Amino acid sequence: MENFELHGNIDNAKNFVETMKSGRFLFSFVISYTETCEIPGITFAGADMNSIQFTPPADAEYLHYGYCKTIDKIPMTPDGKPTPGLLTKTALESSSIPHLTINAGSKVLPQLPFIETGLPFGKNISIHDAMTDSQVSHAVDYGRIVGRSLASLTDCLVIGESIPGGTTTALAVLKGLGFDAKVSSSIPNNPVELKNQIVDSALERIDSDHPYSIVAKVGDPMIPFVAGMLSSAADVSKVMLAGGTQMMAVLAFASKVGFNEQNTVIGTTSYITNDQSANFTNLVEKIADIPAISVNPSLENSRYSGLKAFSEGFAKEGVGAGGSIISSMIKTGNDSTKYLDLAEKEYHRLFTSL
Numbered sequence: 001m002e003n004f005e006l007h008g009n010i011d012n013a014k015n016f017v018e019t020m021k022s023g024r025f026l027f028s029f030v031i032s033y034t035e036t037c038e039i040p041g042i043t044f045a046g047a048d049m050n051s052i053q054f055t056p057p058a059d060a061e062y063l064h065y066g067y068c069k070t071i072d073k074i075p076m077t078p079d080g081k082p083t084p085g086l087l088t089k090t091a092l093e094s095s096s097i098p099h100l101t102i103n104a105g106s107k108v109l110p111q112l113p114f115i116e117t118g119l120p121f122g123k124n125i126s127i128h129d130a131m132t133d134s135q136v137s138h139a140v141d142y143g144r145i146v147g148r149s150l151a152s153l154t155d156c157l158v159i160g161e162s163i164p165g166g167t168t169t170a171l172a173v174l175k176g177l178g179f180d181a182k183v184s185s186s187i188p189n190n191p192v193e194l195k196n197q198i199v200d201s202a203l204e205r206i207d208s209d210h211p212y213s214i215v216a217k218v219g220d221p222m223i224p225f226v227a228g229m230l231s232s233a234a235d236v237s238k239v240m241l242a243g244g245t246q247m248m249a250v251l252a253f254a255s256k257v258g259f260n261e262q263n264t265v266i267g268t269t270s271y272i273t274n275d276q277s278a279n280f281t282n283l284v285e286k287i288a289d290i291p292a293i294s295v296n297p298s299l300e301n302s303r304y305s306g307l308k309a310f311s312e313g314f315a316k317e318g319v320g321a322g323g324s325i326i327s328s329m330i331k332t333g334n335d336s337t338k339y340l341d342l343a344e345k346e347y348h349r350l351f352t353s354l
Contacts, residue, residue, distance in 0.1 A: 003329055003336045005270060005294045007281040009261075013291030016238065016265050017330055023155035023238075025327045027092055027099035028146075028229075029063060029320060030161045031056035031114075032222035033107040034122035034130065037165025039198065041191055051075075056162040057110035059085040059319050060101040063092070066349075069111040074350060081309045082350065084318035087297065088160065090343045091321070091328035097158075102146060104139065105221030117142045122220035125172055125202040129217050136216045136224045140257060143228020151233035158267070158327055159229060160242040160320015163222045170249035172199040172218035176206055177252045179286060182279045192277060211256035219253075222246065227254040234260035241265070242323020244272035244280060244316065251287050261290050267323030270296040271316035295326050297343065298336040304347050307340075 006013040036042065037052050055075040058068040062085050068074055075083040092099055101114040105121040119139055122130040131139075151157045163169075174181035182192075202218040215224050226241070227250050233239045241247040247266055272280050273294040284292045300311035310316065325339060334342075 003295055004326065005273060007273065007292040007294070008284045009289050009291045012262070013265065013293055016291060020156055020238065020330050025097045025156050025158055025331060026150060026154035027097050027158045027160065027320060027324060027327070028102055028150055029060055029099060030102045030104050030159060030222055030226055031060055031106040031110065032104045032121065032161065032163040032220060034163060034165050034169050034220040035124040036122070036126065036168050036198065038124065039126060041194055042165050042168055052164045053107040055083070055164050056106045057108045059083055059162045060110040060114065061112055063089050063099060063319070064101070064112050070108060077314065081306050081314050082347070084310065084315045084321040086346055086350065087310070087321040087343060088319045088324040090339070090346045091324035094334065094342050095328035095331040097324070097327060097331065104225040115146060117225065119221045119225065122169065125169055125218050126198045129205065130169065130219050131216045131221060133212050133216045135221070136212045139221055139224035140228035143225040144232040147229030147231070147233035148236060151236035151239070154237055156238040156240055156327070157233045158240045158242050158320060158323050159226055160323060161222050161226065161246055162319050163220055163246065166220060166222065166246045168195050168198055169218065169220040170223070170246045171195055172202050173215055173223055173249040174252050174283070175199060176203055176214040176218050177211060177256065179252055179283060181248070181283055182277060211253060215253055219249070223249050223253055226250045227257055230254045230264065231257050231259045234263040238263045238265070240267045240323045240327065242267050242320035243318070244268045245278065248280065248283050248287070255288050261288055264288070264290045266290065266292040267326040268292065268294050269317050269322035270294045271310060271313070272322065275316065293326055295322055295329065296336060297325055298340045299343070302340060302344060304344060306351070307343060307347055
């Protein structure tokens with residue numbers, strides 16, 4: 001517990017940690033895409049504009065193979081900082097937590113076995129509706145089917161995501177649903193003004209207060225799909241939404257769709273909960289009576305600048321990193337010092353084999 005910060009419903013958080021010490025985790029990784037990420041300056045989730053579309057499938061491949069097939073090296077920022085998938089992979093492998101990939105609208109398919117939903121990718125919300133109402137409805141229904149199936153295999157279904165530009169669509173959905181949200185970014189200097197500009201222009205197109213219609217106008221396919229997963233899975237097992245801002249939008253939409261709060265937690269990194277440009281913990285309490293658990297993986301103590309960068313505001317979270325680390329620590333009893341040692345070994349493996 002000493003590695004975790006507990007927020008929101010703290011009694012439920014303590015109960016979750018204690019219960020899951022002897023439980024089974026299953027990590028599901030949802031990849032998706034919104035053309036909103038193609039707006040210059042909105043994301044660092046790729047080495048350049050053209051490579052951003054390859055980030056979600058490449059993250060999935062890296063988790064499974066330890067290397068990528070759709071691109072020739074792991075996803076990284078233009079200056080060479082690695083994907084937060086490195087943190088996730090370290091956590092899952094060190095604790096033998098099984099994982100699988102679900103495609104919910106990725107522009108590029110990963111080269112590995114995955115669950116296919118047939119959902120299209122989301123459009124650029126600054127100029128188009130993201131989806132149709134019926135596509136949102138399909139996403140929720142498909143999410144319910146997948147969520148119920150996966151939850152029946154485990155004691156806790158952990159759900160992570162990769163969707164470049166997703167903090168902007170998440171902000172639009174949170175605001176569209178009436179929450180006063182400030183969201184994180186994959187870069188230290190959060191482009192708040194640009195995000196708010198995009199979101200404000202998108203919100204002007206909202207012509208209905210129906211949650212499905214709001215998400216169709218200004219969201220992305222990941223949000224309704226994962227909300228569907230949560231709504232059915234939380235009736236069967238515990239569910240951890242592994243992520244920051246994007247999972248907050250999932251939670252907000254799920255609160256309109258309905259889900260079992262008693263079985264739901266959000267797991268993230270302390271880099272999200274300590275982000276002064278966002279209001280993560282405050283938002284959790286406004287949306288639902290659930291716990292939020294955050295972990296500090298001690299990356300500020302790393303001898304590698306690429307790992308230290310996470311603690312300095314780059315990426316902060318993604319690919320379900322925080323939730324994976326929390327799950328791994330609960331299962332193995334490892335602390336952040338041990339985790340950092342394992343993450344450094346993986347970093348060394350990657351960057352000496354490039």
